[in-house]
Amino acid sequence: MTKGQTTKKVCVGNVALGGGEPIRIQSMTTTKTADVEKTVAQIVALEKAGCEIVRVAVSDEADALAIKEVTAKIKTPLVADIHFSPKLAVMAIENGADKVRINPGNIGGETEIRYVADCIKTHHIPVRVGANTGSIEKNFLEKYGRSAEALVESALYNVRLLEKFGVEDIVISVKASDVPLTVRSYALLAQKTQYPLHLGVTEAGTTEAGVVKSAVGIGSLLLSGIGDTIRVSLTDDPVREVYAAQHILRACGMEENYVEVVSCPTCGRCAWESMSLANKVTEFVRPYKKKAKIAVMGCVVNGPGEAKDADLGIAGGNGVCMLFKKGETYKKIAACDAEEEFLKEIRLLLDGE
Numbered sequence: 001m002t003k004g005q006t007t008k009k010v011c012v013g014n015v016a017l018g019g020g021e022p023i024r025i026q027s028m029t030t031t032k033t034a035d036v037e038k039t040v041a042q043i044v045a046l047e048k049a050g051c052e053i054v055r056v057a058v059s060d061e062a063d064a065l066a067i068k069e070v071t072a073k074i075k076t077p078l079v080a081d082i083h084f085s086p087k088l089a090v091m092a093i094e095n096g097a098d099k100v101r102i103n104p105g106n107i108g109g110e111t112e113i114r115y116v117a118d119c120i121k122t123h124h125i126p127v128r129v130g131a132n133t134g135s136i137e138k139n140f141l142e143k144y145g146r147s148a149e150a151l152v153e154s155a156l157y158n159v160r161l162l163e164k165f166g167v168e169d170i171v172i173s174v175k176a177s178d179v180p181l182t183v184r185s186y187a188l189l190a191q192k193t194q195y196p197l198h199l200g201v202t203e204a205g206t207t208e209a210g211v212v213k214s215a216v217g218i219g220s221l222l223l224s225g226i227g228d229t230i231r232v233s234l235t236d237d238p239v240r241e242v243y244a245a246q247h248i249l250r251a252c253g254m255e256e257n258y259v260e261v262v263s264c265p266t267c268g269r270c271a272w273e274s275m276s277l278a279n280k281v282t283e284f285v286r287p288y289k290k291k292a293k294i295a296v297m298g299c300v301v302n303g304p305g306e307a308k309d310a311d312l313g314i315a316g317g318n319g320v321c322m323l324f325k326k327g328e329t330y331k332k333i334a335a336c337d338a339e340e341e342f343l344k345e346i347r348l349l350l351d352g353e
Helices: 036-049 059-072 084-094 110-124 136-143 148-163 181-192 207-223 239-250 274-285 333-353
Strands: 011-014 014-016 024-028 052-058 078-081 097-103 127-132 170-175 229-231 261-264 292-297 314-316 318-324 326-332
Touching: 036 052, 036 059, 036 239, 052 059, 059 078, 059 084, 078 084, 078 333, 084 097, 084 110, 097 110, 097 229, 110 148, 127 148, 148 170, 148 181, 148 239, 170 181, 181 207, 207 239, 229 239, 261 274, 274 292, 274 333, 292 333, 314 333, 318 333, 326 333
Parallel strands: 024 052, 024 229, 052 078, 078 097, 097 127, 127 170, 261 292, 292 314
Antiparallel strands: 011 014, 314 318, 318 326
16 A cells, blocks of 8 residues: 655665655664674664665765675665765765765755765765754754744755755655654645655654654654655664554555454453463564454453454453454364464464465
8 A cells, every 4th residue: 555645756776765656664774884794684684574775874984885795785775874974975875875865964065065966866876865853054943943844944955955966866854853843844844845755753762652752753644645765763673663664554554465463452351361472473473474364352252243354363261262263253272272272273374375
């Protein structure tokens, strides 16, 4: 399922985003890019988790030069994150970056911007212009204060700097750690441009709070038809960012080929370990890329009825669990055998089709 708003399509390596393409999941490595072994290992883990575009920090020449070796060992398109140095931007592109993330305003004057723009055009790669509340130019802050208008005008100012030198494949982001400000900023930006938008809540925090803030911000924008690619920013293993992004897309109805696991919160009627099984089932089905619905319900009072549309479900009672399909009971098993038997049934369902 793709979003409704039409934006310009750009290609990051072999991955297209914008223009009605599926919402693309991004993340960023936490390794020193020049440490090729660690960087590649982390990118491979991100690929396995479902990351479609990966970004690396380029802080020095060693990082820029390492991109050539890293890209030779991965499948995912690579984005080089550059600040302040036109030289590093050009080095990263010449060593195989599929996209760069820059702010033209902090690269230098027109000579430096043209230098980078010419390299971008020569190698036919896109560029992301990222504005956030920490990088708004002074004149926009003075005019608008810390607001959506300031963020959007800052981003569009930097976009125009690139457009002046003929760069046309541009992706834009306007991130804040404040969720309402982030949403207002992207909504305003979507009214002013046809460039694809990279969504995210910056500095969202550690996992629990960060996932909630990202889900609220990114999810509300996606449901409004805004956004082409997303990155969930967490102070955690970046693989968790990818899993969180997948859950956001699924909750918004924008990903179909996955196994949905529904489970009740349980109550005093629950007389078996349904919580533990729900977690194990969630991990068990994660690798499957097919549409199915599995239910783990705490009791038999409402379980089968509440999960009537599930392809396969389980509900527990006094030492006994019932397995059901589409709300209809078809098998009784001992609660002590629930995990083994239910996982066996799930495997038959998912592997047997």
